[in-house]
Amino acid sequence: MFSIKRLFIRTVESKINNQHSLFDDVYDDISDYQVKKFKWQVIHGYGFNVDSSKLLTLMPLTIKTPTNNGGGLTYWDHVELEGYNHEAALHEFCHWVWERTGLLNSDYVRSYIDAYEKLAKSDKKTNRDTSNAAAFAKLQLYGDNAEFPGILQLSDYDHAFVSLASYHMGQYTKGTRRLPSYMWPYFDKVFSRTTLITPYYEGGHV
Ligand SMILES: [Zn+2]
Numbered sequence: 001m002f003s004i005k006r007l008f009i010r011t012v013e014s015k016i017n018n019q020h021s022l023f024d025d026v027y028d029d030i031s032d033y034q035v036k037k038f039k040w041q042v043i044h045g046y047g048f049n050v051d052s053s054k055l056l057t058l059m060p061l062t063i064k065t066p067t068n069n070g071g072g073l074t075y076w077d078h079v080e081l082e083g084y085n086h087e088a089a090l091h092e093f094c095h096w097v098w099e100r101t102g103l104l105n106s107d108y109v110r111s112y113i114d115a116y117e118k119l120a121k122s123d124k125k126t127n128r129d130t131s132n133a134a135a136f137a138k139l140q141l142y143g144d145n146a147e148f149p150g151i152l153q154l155s156d157y158d159h160a161f162v163s164l165a166s167y168h169m170g171q172y173t174k175g176t177r178r179l180p181s182y183m184w185p186y187f188d189k190v191f192s193r194t195t196l197i198t199p200y201y202e203g204g205h206v
Pocket of ligand 1: 091095159162
């Protein structure tokens with residue numbers, strides 16, 4: 001039934017609804033801008049190369065809670081992060097890229113694992129500048145004999161690339177987590193060697 005009173009109520013309701021949706025739109029724009037800015041910072045700050053940057057620019061990204069400092073997950077159609085954590089972002093971004101570069105084919109992985117094992121077995125005394133990476137390689141490949149049996153036993157070749165990438169954070173030719181030069185070509189497929197952000201492990205951005 002039509003009445004002046006009902007019309008009034010409807011008008012007020014519609015005004016409230018309009019204000020609400022306007023607020024939501026503005027809020028979505030701000031958070032969308034922040035997510036894009038964050039993605040841009042990680043892509044450029046850690047030196048993803050041109051091809052990787054193209055893949056990552058198209059990648060749908062959601063941030064669950066801005067104040068959270070947790071990890072993330074890579075799904076087939078998007079990446080979801082718990083918060084604005086650079087290490088977690090770099091890790092998941094690398095999953096996205098490696099799954100799309102065709103670099104996970106068996107011949108290439110075998111050659112990479114051979115180089116990774118060479119690093120794990122390298123002598124700490126004669127290879128002091130890469131001894132941190134060697135210790136990490138040993139733990140990653142062969143596990144710690146307890147909860148984590150290691151990448152080789154798990155055949156987790158995806159993480160053979162990705163976990164080493166989020167270990168050095170794009171800084172594989174210099175710094176405290178640098179890799180030996182025979183491993184650089186594998187990471188040159190994804191990174192440019194030019195980093196702009198000091199990594200968390202050298203006291204930089206978390
Ligand atoms: Zn992962």
